[in-house]
Every structure is written in C-alpha cells, then in structure tokens.
Amino acid sequence: MKTIEAIEAETKSVAKDLRLVLHQVKYEQMAFWVNKTGAIFTLGFSVLFLVLLGATNGSQTISSLHNITNNQFYVPGFAAYGVMSACFTMLAINLVTRRETGLLKRLRLSPLPAWALLAAIYISTAIVAVSQVAVILIIGRIGYGVQFPSNWLALALVLIVGIACFTAMGVAISSVIPNQETAGPVTSIAFFLLLFLSGLWFPIAPTSGLATFSKFFPVYHLLQAMAAPFQLQPGVSAWAWGDLGIIGIWGVGCGLIALRRFRWSPRRG
C-alpha cells in the first residue's frame, strides 16, 4: 500500500505537469482547426467584416474622431472583435458542448488534472485570439494601408488583460447556459448586441446616453483599449489604463462566478 508521501512525490513533478499541459494544448488546437465551422466563425467573420466594411466605406473619414479613416477605426475594432469571439463566444459554446456531451466529465476522470485542462483550454484560446489579431493587423496594413500600432507593448498588455477577462466571461456564461441548443443563440445575441451598442460598426459619441450604457460593459472598453496603442488621435495615450481597469474588474468578477459555478457533468434529463 502506498503512503501519502509516495503518492505526493509521484504527483508533484512540475516538468511532467507542463508536458501534460502542452500535450493537451496540442489536441485543443487540433480540435479547433479540424472543426472547420468553429474556425470559420471566429477567424473568418472578423476578416470578412473588415474586408466588406473596408470595401464599402473604408477610406471615408470620421469627423468626430479627428478625421481618421473608417479603416483606421475598423482595424483595432475587429482585432478586439477577434479576441472577444475567440475567448467569449467560441469558448462558451465549446465548453457547454463538451460538458453536455460528457466530454468534460470524462476528462475529469482521467489523470489530467483539472487545472491542467483549464490551463490548456486557456492557452489554446489565447493562441486563437492572438492569431486573429495578427491576421487583422496584417490585412489592415496590406489591404488598407492602416499602420501597425505605434506601441507594441501597450498592445501586448491589452491582449493579456482582454484575453484573461473575456475567457473568464466565456467560462462564467458557459456555467449558466443549460444546454447545447441554447449555447449558440445566447452567447451570439449577447455578444452582437453589446458590440453594436459599444460602437464597433459605427463610432458613438463618448457623451451620448448609449455610450453611458455601453461603458458599463467590458466590450466598449476593449474596443477603446485596443485602439489606444495605434495612437490615431493626437494627444491620446497608448496606455488606456481606465479601460483596462474596468476590463480587469469584469475579469475578476466573472472569474469568481466561473470558479463557483463551473460544472463538469451534463445536466441530466
């Protein structure tokens, strides 16, 4: 019979655990890219919107935003969209589907520790989000001549905070969605409504009633924070601390909900 010390010695090996996480990340990535619908919905949509909107009215200028072009407005916007769709919509649907089909429960009963699974899901989601942002920036630069951000460090911070917050939101909302059938509609409607109100498709005046409402939610702030490192308007800092702070608060709040409410097993009929 094994002693507790022996059991602990066997389970506590950091290098082994990291290998386990990377092993799972590999399969999370495979699952994402093999499942073409998911890949198209996240990667494809942000690119499609950017290309369509850019082709429609991309070179017009926006007088309320110091005459930046629409394209300059859309590029950070759809970079933010990419982060949110990967971390929030995609992740929530993915988790609900895996939970309700028993896949999460099955993994829970394998030797893969819960934290390692969640870390792998998080890393994999972050890879998708960052690759989305990269694709949008490159298309913006090559297709529409939109300059890369002038402050890469600030962009990196926005990505770190944004990905952490929206991943937490994705996990939190997945824990309150009852079944697979409602996962898609619930997350998509919530997401698109907030995107609309937060001024992704058209700029909203910062002092309007709509802006006051939108400012309560993190979507508005991620759009603002993502635009800041491009420093399109004179005198605007690349570091949107206020926006990042609010995003962070949402992240912590949703993280707590996620920890409390997370379920491994399907709801029984």
Place this chain on the structure above:
Amino acid sequence: MPALSVNSLFKSYGGVHAVSDVSFEVARGDVFALLGPNGAGKTTTIEILEGFHKRDGGDVRVLGVDPGERHNQRWLRTRIGVVLQEMAVESFFSVRQVLERNAGFYPSPRRVGEVIELVGLCDKTDVKVKKLSGGQQRRLDIGLGIIGNPKLLFLDEPTTGLDPAARRMTWDLIRTLSDQGTTVMLSSHYMDEVEALAQHVVVLAKGQIAASGTPWSLGGREFGKVVISFTLPEGVAIADLPVQTSRCAGGKVEVDTDCEIEVLARLTNWSMESHHSISGLSVMRQTLEDVYLKLTHDAEQRAEPVVA
C-alpha cells in the same frame, strides 16, 4: 487486499437516499456486477468509487486508498479506467488520435496499436469517430478506458443500446481483460450479461442491497422452483397424469415444483410403463431475470422513498 471495498456507504440527494448502507468487496481480478433497475443507485455508487462524487457516510477503499480524498485522486486516476454510461468521444478526431491523446495522460499506457487491436478497430484506425457505428464508438470508448493500463476498470452499462453482435464482442473484450488480470466493476440491467461475465453480483434496489452472491445462486436460485413442461400425449387426459399439473394450454402441460427429481421419476416411470411417449420435455430453473424481477419488486414493495 481487495481491489475494492465498500463499507456501509451512504449518499443522499436533496433529502432522498440514493445509496443507503451498501457494503461489498471485490477481489482482485474478479468481474463484479452491480445489477439494478434505473435509479437504483448503480451509477451513484460507481461515481463515488471513481472519486467523482463525495459520499455522505461509510468507508470506501479503491486499490487500498480513499477516492474521496483529494490527494489520492490523481494517483488513483492513473490506475483506474473509466467508461461512463454516456458515451463521450470527440467526434472529429480519428480513432488513433483520441487514443494517442489519452495515452499521453498516463505514466505507462498501453500501446495505442495494442488497444486498437483489443477493441477490434484495426480497420478503422484513421477513420473519424463520427463515421463509426454506435457499437464501434462504444468499443473505442472502452478502448479509452483501458489505454492507461488500469488495474481496475469501471464499466457503467457498457452494452446498453448495442446490437447483439456488438454486445457479444464487448463481452469477449471484457473476458480478455479479465483474463489479463484487470479487475472489472460492471453495472448492467441485462441479466444474461451478468450471468455471462460476473463472478459476483450485487442487486441494488432503491439504493439498498436487495441480494448478493454468485449469479447462479442469487436469491436461492440453485434450490428454487423449477418448471417442468411437456406436450400432453395423445389420448391422455390431464387427470391420467401421475403428477399434479399447474397449467395446461394448447396441449402443453407445465408442472411447478421444487422437487424436480421426484416429479421426473414419476413421469418417466409412467411413460415407460404405460407406453405413452412424452415429447418436448424440458426442465427450467427460474432464470436470473425471474429472480432479479422478484427481488427488485419485493424491494419496491418494502421501501417507499426514504426521506433523510
């Protein structure tokens, strides 16, 4: 040390006892079956043993350690294999990919090729899971249960929903694993399955043990009533027979008895002496299903849902 020991296990959900005072032991290398109707507490019991649910009371040892203790769980999970009632395999991976993925979780897994051969999916190695039939998916599911080379394998209703051929293949697989020394804990509501595979069986009803023993002795089955039946010879009336009949329909006579030797002796002697040939003679001991239905029915009668 037994592979599994359960002592006075209790678990309730929302004030209702799901499992109540259940005790049993499973020796290493045995195939052990939990039998019972839906809602009898089979899955709850198994999931407590797997460490997925916490118990409310009693003592549980799986491979010598308590599955309810957090620090034991990872150690335990590298040594047990689990096949859940709900089939759960990622549909967009190939057979080889899912097995390779899960193999990576274990310190000393079986070879992927060996598992594919064991579960009989050699010609489906690179086929996507969603293209497999239900039976093939279930076998892959069992393959995932054994990829870690477990000492103890939990199978929760492994053949529910399978066609007869797929069930037989699954039985063969379970026998093979058992022969290789794996302890198997099985739940089922198929009597023939339990009879074909298990050395020991516990019948659960309403969360309690209704009976336990070997499949062939359950509920006093080796001594119980038998039914002797035969075709009534032509020109013979029921009253002419040397034995007390229980039923007669369409020329078929049935005798219920618990001293079958005596009844048979009287019948055969009478047949030889009176030159009435008896055709279609059969002696049927009550089936495990009869015993099971009676046991679970009795338990239902006894126990209305117990409120904690």
